[in-house]
Amino acid sequence: MKASEIRELLKITQQPEIISFGGGMPSPDSFPVKIIDKISRNVLKKHGPQSLQYSPTEGLKELREEIIKRVGKMGIKCNLDNIIITSGSQQALDLTAKIFLNPNDYVFLELPTYLGAIVAFNAYQPNYIPIHMDDEGMLTNELEEKLKGLNRSKTDFVYTVPTFQNPSGVTMPLERRKHLLEIAEEQDLFILEDDAYSDLRYSGKSIKSIKSMDKNNRVMYIHTFSKTLSPGFRLGYVIGDEERVRKMTIAKQGADLCTNTFVQYIAYEYLKSGSIDKQVVKIIKMYKRKRDIMLKSLEKYFPKGCEWTKPDGGMFIWATLPSNIDTRELFDDAIKEKVAFVNGSAFRVDGKGHNTMRLNFTNTDDKRIEVGIKRLGRLINKKMK
Numbered sequence: 001m002k003a004s005e006i007r008e009l010l011k012i013t014q015q016p017e018i019i020s021f022g023g024g025m026p027s028p029d030s031f032p033v034k035i036i037d038k039i040s041r042n043v044l045k046k047h048g049p050q051s052l053q054y055s056p057t058e059g060l061k062e063l064r065e066e067i068i069k070r071v072g073k074m075g076i077k078c079n080l081d082n083i084i085i086t087s088g089s090q091q092a093l094d095l096t097a098k099i100f101l102n103p104n105d106y107v108f109l110e111l112p113t114y115l116g117a118i119v120a121f122n123a124y125q126p127n128y129i130p131i132h133m134d135d136e137g138m139l140t141n142e143l144e145e146k147l148k149g150l151n152r153s154k155t156d157f158v159y160t161v162p163t164f165q166n167p168s169g170v171t172m173p174l175e176r177r178k179h180l181l182e183i184a185e186e187q188d189l190f191i192l193e194d195d196a197y198s199d200l201r202y203s204g205k206s207i208k209s210i211k212s213m214d215k216n217n218r219v220m221y222i223h224t225f226s227k228t229l230s231p232g233f234r235l236g237y238v239i240g241d242e243e244r245v246r247k248m249t250i251a252k253q254g255a256d257l258c259t260n261t262f263v264q265y266i267a268y269e270y271l272k273s274g275s276i277d278k279q280v281v282k283i284i285k286m287y288k289r290k291r292d293i294m295l296k297s298l299e300k301y302f303p304k305g306c307e308w309t310k311p312d313g314g315m316f317i318w319a320t321l322p323s324n325i326d327t328r329e330l331f332d333d334a335i336k337e338k339v340a341f342v343n344g345s346a347f348r349v350d351g352k353g354h355n356t357m358r359l360n361f362t363n364t365d366d367k368r369i370e371v372g373i374k375r376l377g378r379l380i381n382k383k384m385k
Protein backbone atom coordinates (compact mmCIF):
# COMPACT_ATOMS: atom_id res chain seq x y z
CA MET A 1 0.00 0.00 0.00
CA LYS A 2 1.09 3.53 -0.78
CA ALA A 3 -0.32 6.77 0.61
CA SER A 4 -2.47 8.53 -1.95
CA GLU A 5 -0.39 11.39 -3.31
CA ILE A 6 -3.48 13.49 -3.57
CA ARG A 7 -4.53 13.11 0.04
CA GLU A 8 -1.00 13.99 1.14
CA LEU A 9 -1.03 16.91 -1.21
CA LEU A 10 -4.32 18.18 0.11
CA LYS A 11 -2.63 18.83 3.44
CA ILE A 12 -0.40 21.42 1.75
CA THR A 13 -3.03 22.85 -0.51
CA GLN A 14 -5.59 23.37 2.24
CA GLN A 15 -3.60 26.34 3.50
CA PRO A 16 -5.95 29.25 2.73
CA GLU A 17 -3.32 31.46 1.08
CA ILE A 18 -2.68 28.80 -1.57
CA ILE A 19 -4.81 28.88 -4.71
CA SER A 20 -5.44 25.19 -5.10
CA PHE A 21 -6.41 23.50 -8.32
CA GLY A 22 -5.17 20.34 -6.62
CA GLY A 23 -8.05 18.58 -4.86
CA GLY A 24 -11.21 17.33 -6.47
CA MET A 25 -13.66 18.95 -4.13
CA PRO A 26 -17.00 20.56 -4.87
CA SER A 27 -17.39 24.25 -4.09
CA PRO A 28 -18.54 24.73 -0.49
CA ASP A 29 -20.92 27.39 -1.89
CA SER A 30 -22.74 24.61 -3.72
CA PHE A 31 -23.93 22.77 -0.61
CA PRO A 32 -27.67 23.05 0.10
CA VAL A 33 -27.20 23.87 3.79
CA LYS A 34 -30.64 25.38 4.45
CA ILE A 35 -32.58 22.62 2.76
CA ILE A 36 -30.58 19.93 4.53
CA ASP A 37 -31.21 21.71 7.83
CA LYS A 38 -34.95 21.54 7.20
CA ILE A 39 -34.95 18.00 5.87
CA SER A 40 -32.86 16.60 8.72
CA ARG A 41 -35.26 18.02 11.30
CA ASN A 42 -38.16 16.54 9.36
CA VAL A 43 -36.40 13.18 9.18
CA LEU A 44 -36.19 13.08 12.96
CA LYS A 45 -39.85 14.03 13.30
CA LYS A 46 -41.10 11.67 10.62
CA HIS A 47 -38.85 8.64 10.99
CA GLY A 48 -37.86 9.14 14.66
CA PRO A 49 -35.60 6.55 16.31
CA GLN A 50 -35.60 4.44 13.16
CA SER A 51 -33.44 7.06 11.47
CA LEU A 52 -30.82 6.59 14.20
CA GLN A 53 -30.92 2.79 14.07
CA TYR A 54 -28.81 0.27 12.09
CA SER A 55 -30.33 -0.29 8.67
CA PRO A 56 -30.12 -3.06 6.04
CA THR A 57 -26.63 -3.60 4.61
CA GLU A 58 -27.89 -3.18 1.06
CA GLY A 59 -29.36 0.22 1.95
CA LEU A 60 -32.72 1.76 2.85
CA LYS A 61 -35.49 0.37 0.70
CA GLU A 62 -37.06 3.83 0.29
CA LEU A 63 -33.80 5.32 -0.98
CA ARG A 64 -33.18 2.45 -3.36
CA GLU A 65 -36.71 2.89 -4.74
CA GLU A 66 -36.02 6.58 -5.42
CA ILE A 67 -32.75 5.65 -7.14
CA ILE A 68 -34.58 3.11 -9.33
CA LYS A 69 -36.89 5.91 -10.49
CA ARG A 70 -33.97 8.25 -11.19
CA VAL A 71 -31.82 5.81 -13.12
CA GLY A 72 -34.94 4.60 -14.94
CA LYS A 73 -35.11 8.05 -16.57
CA MET A 74 -31.57 7.43 -17.86
CA GLY A 75 -32.60 4.12 -19.40
CA ILE A 76 -31.23 1.86 -16.65
CA LYS A 77 -33.77 -0.78 -15.69
CA CYS A 78 -33.28 -2.47 -12.35
CA ASN A 79 -35.06 -3.61 -9.21
CA LEU A 80 -34.29 -3.55 -5.50
CA ASP A 81 -32.06 -6.63 -5.67
CA ASN A 82 -29.80 -4.91 -8.18
CA ILE A 83 -28.83 -2.01 -5.92
CA ILE A 84 -26.55 -1.63 -2.96
CA ILE A 85 -25.98 1.70 -1.22
CA THR A 86 -22.35 2.22 -0.28
CA SER A 87 -20.41 4.57 1.98
CA GLY A 88 -19.35 6.79 -0.91
CA SER A 89 -18.59 5.33 -4.31
CA GLN A 90 -15.06 4.82 -3.01
CA GLN A 91 -16.41 1.90 -0.97
CA ALA A 92 -18.00 0.50 -4.10
CA LEU A 93 -14.55 0.42 -5.73
CA ASP A 94 -13.04 -1.31 -2.72
CA LEU A 95 -15.85 -3.87 -2.43
CA THR A 96 -15.73 -4.72 -6.12
CA ALA A 97 -12.04 -5.37 -5.94
CA LYS A 98 -12.47 -7.30 -2.70
CA ILE A 99 -14.99 -9.76 -4.11
CA PHE A 100 -13.55 -10.12 -7.61
CA LEU A 101 -9.80 -9.80 -7.54
CA ASN A 102 -7.39 -12.53 -6.67
CA PRO A 103 -3.72 -11.56 -6.76
CA ASN A 104 -2.53 -11.15 -10.36
CA ASP A 105 -6.02 -10.97 -11.88
CA TYR A 106 -6.16 -8.41 -14.65
CA VAL A 107 -7.66 -4.95 -14.32
CA PHE A 108 -7.80 -2.97 -17.55
CA LEU A 109 -7.88 0.74 -16.90
CA GLU A 110 -7.48 4.12 -18.54
CA LEU A 111 -4.16 5.88 -18.69
CA PRO A 112 -4.56 8.16 -16.74
CA THR A 113 -7.37 7.16 -14.37
CA TYR A 114 -8.95 8.04 -11.02
CA LEU A 115 -6.22 7.75 -8.42
CA GLY A 116 -8.62 6.62 -5.68
CA ALA A 117 -9.50 3.58 -7.78
CA ILE A 118 -5.84 2.66 -8.15
CA VAL A 119 -5.39 2.99 -4.39
CA ALA A 120 -8.49 0.85 -3.73
CA PHE A 121 -7.48 -1.87 -6.20
CA ASN A 122 -3.81 -1.95 -5.14
CA ALA A 123 -4.68 -3.66 -1.86
CA TYR A 124 -5.83 -6.72 -3.83
CA GLN A 125 -2.65 -6.93 -5.93
CA PRO A 126 -4.05 -7.00 -9.46
CA ASN A 127 -2.09 -7.05 -12.65
CA TYR A 128 -2.82 -3.73 -14.34
CA ILE A 129 -3.14 -3.48 -18.08
CA PRO A 130 -3.21 0.23 -18.84
CA ILE A 131 -5.00 1.41 -21.98
CA HIS A 132 -4.12 4.73 -23.59
CA MET A 133 -6.72 7.42 -24.21
CA ASP A 134 -7.35 10.07 -26.82
CA ASP A 135 -9.88 12.92 -26.82
CA GLU A 136 -12.62 10.31 -26.86
CA GLY A 137 -11.53 8.29 -23.87
CA MET A 138 -10.16 4.76 -23.67
CA LEU A 139 -8.81 3.41 -26.97
CA THR A 140 -11.00 0.36 -27.23
CA ASN A 141 -9.02 -0.98 -30.20
CA GLU A 142 -5.96 -1.07 -27.98
CA LEU A 143 -7.96 -2.90 -25.31
CA GLU A 144 -9.00 -5.49 -27.90
CA GLU A 145 -5.38 -5.96 -28.97
CA LYS A 146 -4.10 -6.29 -25.42
CA LEU A 147 -6.73 -8.90 -24.57
CA LYS A 148 -5.44 -11.23 -27.25
CA GLY A 149 -3.62 -14.27 -25.96
CA LEU A 150 -4.01 -13.44 -22.27
CA ASN A 151 -4.57 -16.29 -19.88
CA ARG A 152 -7.45 -14.64 -18.11
CA SER A 153 -9.51 -15.22 -15.01
CA LYS A 154 -13.32 -14.96 -15.12
CA THR A 155 -13.36 -12.04 -12.72
CA ASP A 156 -10.95 -9.71 -14.53
CA PHE A 157 -12.59 -6.37 -15.23
CA VAL A 158 -12.32 -3.12 -17.16
CA TYR A 159 -12.53 -0.02 -15.00
CA THR A 160 -13.68 3.06 -16.85
CA VAL A 161 -14.85 6.59 -16.04
CA PRO A 162 -16.46 7.27 -19.42
CA THR A 163 -18.02 10.67 -18.74
CA PHE A 164 -16.01 13.79 -17.84
CA GLN A 165 -13.28 11.53 -16.60
CA ASN A 166 -11.28 12.25 -13.49
CA PRO A 167 -8.52 13.31 -14.16
CA SER A 168 -8.69 14.17 -17.89
CA GLY A 169 -12.20 15.62 -18.28
CA VAL A 170 -12.59 13.54 -21.46
CA THR A 171 -15.86 11.80 -22.47
CA MET A 172 -16.25 8.57 -24.42
CA PRO A 173 -18.72 8.89 -27.31
CA LEU A 174 -21.56 6.44 -27.88
CA GLU A 175 -19.88 4.36 -30.59
CA ARG A 176 -16.88 3.65 -28.41
CA ARG A 177 -19.12 2.73 -25.48
CA LYS A 178 -20.86 0.23 -27.72
CA HIS A 179 -17.52 -1.16 -28.83
CA LEU A 180 -16.43 -1.58 -25.23
CA LEU A 181 -19.59 -3.50 -24.48
CA GLU A 182 -19.08 -5.69 -27.55
CA ILE A 183 -15.56 -6.51 -26.39
CA ALA A 184 -16.87 -7.38 -22.95
CA GLU A 185 -19.41 -9.75 -24.51
CA GLU A 186 -16.89 -11.41 -26.78
CA GLN A 187 -14.20 -11.75 -24.16
CA ASP A 188 -16.44 -12.62 -21.20
CA LEU A 189 -15.23 -9.58 -19.28
CA PHE A 190 -17.14 -7.33 -16.96
CA ILE A 191 -17.07 -3.56 -16.88
CA LEU A 192 -16.98 -1.34 -13.85
CA GLU A 193 -18.54 1.91 -15.06
CA ASP A 194 -17.76 4.74 -12.65
CA ASP A 195 -20.25 7.48 -13.43
CA ALA A 196 -19.35 10.08 -10.81
CA TYR A 197 -19.74 13.16 -13.01
CA SER A 198 -22.43 12.77 -15.69
CA ASP A 199 -24.89 15.02 -13.79
CA LEU A 200 -22.48 17.90 -14.24
CA ARG A 201 -22.83 18.66 -17.96
CA TYR A 202 -22.19 22.27 -19.05
CA SER A 203 -22.20 21.87 -22.83
CA GLY A 204 -22.90 19.26 -25.52
CA LYS A 205 -25.47 16.48 -25.51
CA SER A 206 -25.75 13.76 -22.91
CA ILE A 207 -24.58 10.29 -23.89
CA LYS A 208 -26.16 7.03 -22.78
CA SER A 209 -24.39 5.26 -19.97
CA ILE A 210 -22.80 1.91 -20.80
CA LYS A 211 -25.06 0.32 -18.20
CA SER A 212 -28.18 1.51 -20.01
CA MET A 213 -27.11 -0.58 -23.05
CA ASP A 214 -26.07 -3.61 -21.02
CA LYS A 215 -28.33 -6.53 -21.93
CA ASN A 216 -26.38 -9.36 -20.34
CA ASN A 217 -25.29 -8.01 -16.96
CA ARG A 218 -21.76 -7.21 -18.01
CA VAL A 219 -21.73 -3.84 -16.28
CA MET A 220 -21.53 -2.81 -12.65
CA TYR A 221 -22.59 0.83 -12.55
CA ILE A 222 -21.29 3.11 -9.78
CA HIS A 223 -22.70 6.51 -8.91
CA THR A 224 -22.21 8.97 -6.07
CA PHE A 225 -24.04 11.78 -4.30
CA SER A 226 -20.69 13.44 -3.54
CA LYS A 227 -20.55 15.66 -6.60
CA THR A 228 -24.11 16.97 -6.46
CA LEU A 229 -25.28 16.82 -2.86
CA SER A 230 -22.43 16.42 -0.37
CA PRO A 231 -19.19 14.42 -0.27
CA GLY A 232 -19.36 14.58 3.54
CA PHE A 233 -22.52 12.46 3.44
CA ARG A 234 -20.42 9.55 2.06
CA LEU A 235 -23.21 8.18 -0.07
CA GLY A 236 -22.87 6.23 -3.29
CA TYR A 237 -24.43 3.17 -4.90
CA VAL A 238 -23.83 0.28 -7.24
CA ILE A 239 -26.25 -1.19 -9.76
CA GLY A 240 -25.41 -4.65 -11.01
CA ASP A 241 -26.74 -8.15 -11.40
CA GLU A 242 -28.30 -9.78 -8.34
CA GLU A 243 -25.54 -12.28 -7.74
CA ARG A 244 -22.70 -9.75 -7.73
CA VAL A 245 -24.72 -7.30 -5.63
CA ARG A 246 -25.41 -10.08 -3.12
CA LYS A 247 -21.69 -10.80 -2.87
CA MET A 248 -20.98 -7.12 -2.38
CA THR A 249 -23.56 -7.04 0.41
CA ILE A 250 -21.75 -9.86 2.21
CA ALA A 251 -18.45 -8.01 1.79
CA LYS A 252 -20.01 -4.79 3.07
CA GLN A 253 -21.30 -6.58 6.17
CA GLY A 254 -17.70 -7.27 7.04
CA ALA A 255 -16.64 -3.72 6.29
CA ASP A 256 -19.19 -1.49 8.02
CA LEU A 257 -22.52 -3.33 8.49
CA CYS A 258 -24.52 -0.56 6.85
CA THR A 259 -24.27 2.90 5.35
CA ASN A 260 -25.15 5.81 7.66
CA THR A 261 -28.91 5.45 8.24
CA PHE A 262 -29.66 9.08 9.08
CA VAL A 263 -27.91 10.33 5.96
CA GLN A 264 -29.76 7.79 3.83
CA TYR A 265 -33.10 9.09 5.15
CA ILE A 266 -32.02 12.66 4.35
CA ALA A 267 -30.97 11.66 0.84
CA TYR A 268 -34.27 9.82 0.38
CA GLU A 269 -36.34 12.85 1.35
CA TYR A 270 -34.07 15.08 -0.75
CA LEU A 271 -34.59 12.96 -3.86
CA LYS A 272 -38.31 12.47 -3.26
CA SER A 273 -38.94 16.20 -2.93
CA GLY A 274 -37.21 16.89 -6.25
CA SER A 275 -34.69 19.20 -4.54
CA ILE A 276 -31.85 17.31 -6.21
CA ASP A 277 -32.93 18.50 -9.66
CA LYS A 278 -32.93 22.15 -8.60
CA GLN A 279 -29.57 21.61 -6.95
CA VAL A 280 -28.05 20.16 -10.13
CA VAL A 281 -29.30 23.17 -12.16
CA LYS A 282 -27.70 25.50 -9.60
CA ILE A 283 -24.36 23.69 -9.60
CA ILE A 284 -24.20 23.46 -13.37
CA LYS A 285 -24.55 27.24 -13.63
CA MET A 286 -21.80 27.81 -11.05
CA TYR A 287 -19.34 25.26 -12.43
CA LYS A 288 -19.90 26.18 -16.09
CA ARG A 289 -18.84 29.71 -15.19
CA LYS A 290 -15.75 28.42 -13.41
CA ARG A 291 -14.83 26.10 -16.27
CA ASP A 292 -15.14 28.95 -18.75
CA ILE A 293 -12.97 31.25 -16.62
CA MET A 294 -10.29 28.59 -16.40
CA LEU A 295 -10.37 27.83 -20.13
CA LYS A 296 -10.15 31.53 -20.98
CA SER A 297 -7.31 32.05 -18.50
CA LEU A 298 -5.38 29.08 -19.93
CA GLU A 299 -5.76 30.59 -23.39
CA LYS A 300 -4.50 33.93 -22.09
CA TYR A 301 -1.62 32.88 -19.83
CA PHE A 302 -0.30 29.45 -20.82
CA PRO A 303 2.51 29.72 -23.39
CA LYS A 304 2.48 28.22 -26.87
CA GLY A 305 3.39 24.54 -26.78
CA CYS A 306 0.97 23.77 -23.94
CA GLU A 307 -2.25 21.88 -24.63
CA TRP A 308 -5.28 21.16 -22.51
CA THR A 309 -8.62 19.36 -22.68
CA LYS A 310 -11.88 21.30 -23.05
CA PRO A 311 -14.32 19.23 -21.03
CA ASP A 312 -18.08 19.47 -21.50
CA GLY A 313 -18.60 18.82 -17.81
CA GLY A 314 -17.17 17.47 -14.58
CA MET A 315 -14.52 19.12 -12.47
CA PHE A 316 -11.17 18.81 -14.23
CA ILE A 317 -8.99 20.07 -17.05
CA TRP A 318 -5.91 18.11 -18.05
CA ALA A 319 -2.92 20.04 -19.36
CA THR A 320 0.07 18.72 -21.28
CA LEU A 321 3.17 20.92 -21.19
CA PRO A 322 6.24 20.81 -23.44
CA SER A 323 8.17 17.60 -22.82
CA ASN A 324 11.17 19.30 -21.18
CA ILE A 325 9.00 20.36 -18.24
CA ASP A 326 8.59 18.04 -15.29
CA THR A 327 5.42 18.92 -13.40
CA ARG A 328 6.77 17.41 -10.17
CA GLU A 329 9.53 20.01 -10.20
CA LEU A 330 7.08 22.66 -11.29
CA PHE A 331 4.91 21.78 -8.31
CA ASP A 332 7.60 22.82 -5.81
CA ASP A 333 8.02 26.16 -7.58
CA ALA A 334 4.26 26.58 -7.78
CA ILE A 335 3.84 26.10 -4.02
CA LYS A 336 6.37 28.89 -3.46
CA GLU A 337 4.14 31.05 -5.68
CA LYS A 338 1.13 29.88 -3.65
CA VAL A 339 -0.62 27.92 -6.35
CA ALA A 340 -1.13 24.13 -6.54
CA PHE A 341 -2.16 21.39 -8.96
CA VAL A 342 -1.61 17.63 -9.14
CA ASN A 343 1.15 16.27 -11.35
CA GLY A 344 -0.26 13.94 -13.99
CA SER A 345 1.97 10.94 -13.31
CA ALA A 346 0.08 10.39 -10.03
CA PHE A 347 -2.88 9.16 -12.09
CA ARG A 348 -0.98 6.67 -14.21
CA VAL A 349 -0.21 3.10 -13.22
CA ASP A 350 2.88 3.25 -15.44
CA GLY A 351 4.22 6.36 -13.64
CA LYS A 352 4.73 8.23 -16.95
CA GLY A 353 3.23 11.55 -18.00
CA HIS A 354 5.93 13.69 -16.36
CA ASN A 355 4.81 16.80 -18.31
CA THR A 356 1.09 16.59 -17.50
CA MET A 357 -1.06 18.10 -14.77
CA ARG A 358 -4.63 17.98 -13.49
CA LEU A 359 -6.38 21.25 -12.77
CA ASN A 360 -9.59 21.34 -10.72
CA PHE A 361 -11.83 24.32 -11.38
CA THR A 362 -14.76 23.80 -9.00
CA ASN A 363 -13.27 24.65 -5.64
CA THR A 364 -11.67 28.05 -6.30
CA ASP A 365 -13.33 31.49 -6.25
CA ASP A 366 -13.91 32.85 -9.74
CA LYS A 367 -11.38 35.67 -9.37
CA ARG A 368 -8.68 33.46 -7.93
CA ILE A 369 -8.95 31.04 -10.87
CA GLU A 370 -7.49 33.65 -13.22
CA VAL A 371 -4.83 34.73 -10.69
CA GLY A 372 -3.72 31.12 -10.17
CA ILE A 373 -3.54 30.27 -13.87
CA LYS A 374 -1.60 33.47 -14.49
CA ARG A 375 0.97 32.45 -11.86
CA LEU A 376 1.29 28.97 -13.36
CA GLY A 377 1.62 30.42 -16.87
CA ARG A 378 4.45 32.66 -15.69
CA LEU A 379 6.27 29.73 -14.09
CA ILE A 380 5.89 27.54 -17.19
CA ASN A 381 7.17 30.37 -19.38
CA LYS A 382 10.22 30.72 -17.15
CA LYS A 383 10.91 26.95 -17.28
CA MET A 384 10.57 26.91 -21.06
CA LYS A 385 13.21 29.58 -21.38
Ligand SMILES: Cc1ncc(COP(=O)(O)O)c(C=O)c1O
Pocket residue numbers: 024087088089090091114116161166194196223224225226231234235236
Ligand atom coordinates in the same frame (compact mmCIF):
# COMPACT_ATOMS: atom_id res chain seq x y z
C1 LIG B 1 -14.15 8.95 -10.67
C2 LIG B 1 -14.41 8.94 -9.20
N1 LIG B 1 -14.92 7.83 -8.64
C3 LIG B 1 -15.15 7.76 -7.33
C4 LIG B 1 -14.87 8.82 -6.50
C5 LIG B 1 -15.11 8.65 -5.02
O1 LIG B 1 -16.11 9.51 -4.59
P1 LIG B 1 -17.01 9.27 -3.31
O2 LIG B 1 -16.41 8.18 -2.51
O3 LIG B 1 -17.01 10.57 -2.60
O4 LIG B 1 -18.36 8.89 -3.84
C6 LIG B 1 -14.33 9.99 -7.02
C7 LIG B 1 -13.98 11.12 -6.14
O5 LIG B 1 -13.35 12.07 -6.49
C8 LIG B 1 -14.11 10.06 -8.42
O6 LIG B 1 -13.58 11.13 -9.00
